[in-house]
Amino acid sequence: MTDLYQLVYCSRNTISEQGDNLAEAVSAILATARHNNRQAGVTGALLFTRSWFAQVLEGPRDAVEATFERIQSDMRHGDVTVLSFLAAEQRSFPNWSMAFAGEPTEAATQALDHLVPRSSGVETLTAAGHGVLRLLERVTRDEDTRVSA
Numbered sequence: 001m002t003d004l005y006q007l008v009y010c011s012r013n014t015i016s017e018q019g020d021n022l023a024e025a026v027s028a029i030l031a032t033a034r035h036n037n038r039q040a041g042v043t044g045a046l047l048f049t050r051s052w053f054a055q056v057l058e059g060p061r062d063a064v065e066a067t068f069e070r071i072q073s074d075m076r077h078g079d080v081t082v083l084s085f086l087a088a089e090q091r092s093f094p095n096w097s098m099a100f101a102g103e104p105t106e107a108a109t110q111a112l113d114h115l116v117p118r119s120s121g122v123e124t125l126t127a128a129g130h131g132v133l134r135l136l137e138r139v140t141r142d143e144d145t146r147v148s149a
């Protein structure tokens with residue numbers, strides 16, 4: 001049994017409310033995330049819309065928990081909701097200290113708006129976590145294709 005865990009959460013993006021430039025703020029978050037995650041053995045993916053963040057963090061349990069503790073208290077977002085935290089067989093984003101879905105496409109925005117849970121039952125959250133993971137896998141793969149095309 002390997003010590004590999006995958007945490008999926010979503011949160012309300014409060015950057016624009018605070019009057020900051022969204023693109024610049026997200027790019028700063030990404031730079032910090034990549035630097036820290038590389039050192040901690042954490043990989044994952046981040047998606048944002050004007051209203052939401054969704055992120056997958058994966059790695060050794062302690063490293064994922066320590067990273068999430070810091071993220072959770074970050075003032076650039078609020079209503080941080082863990083959708084799922086599960087042992088995983090393998091990483092979904094093995095080559096990314098933090099994959100980034102770029103400017104959210106209309107389709108991804110709609111999908112995320114739809115996935116953010118409106119209720120808090122464990123099953124609803126886990127299903128939403130699964131949906132966010134699949135969405136991020138798909139969107140980051142599309143980005144790869146676009147970049148290398």
Ligand SMILES: Cc1cc2nc3c(=O)[nH]c(=O)nc-3n(C[C@H](O)[C@H](O)[C@H](O)COP(=O)(O)O)c2cc1C
Pocket residue numbers: 029032033034036037046053055057067070071072073074076077098
């Ligand atoms: C949506 C969001 C995602 C973040 N993702 C990460 C991450 O994956 N890894 C990380 O170390 N910090 C991440 N951060 C930043 C942390 O909240 C925190 O600012 C940072 O870890 C502090 O790092 P430092 O002590 O090296 O400055 C994220 C912040 C936000 C708002």
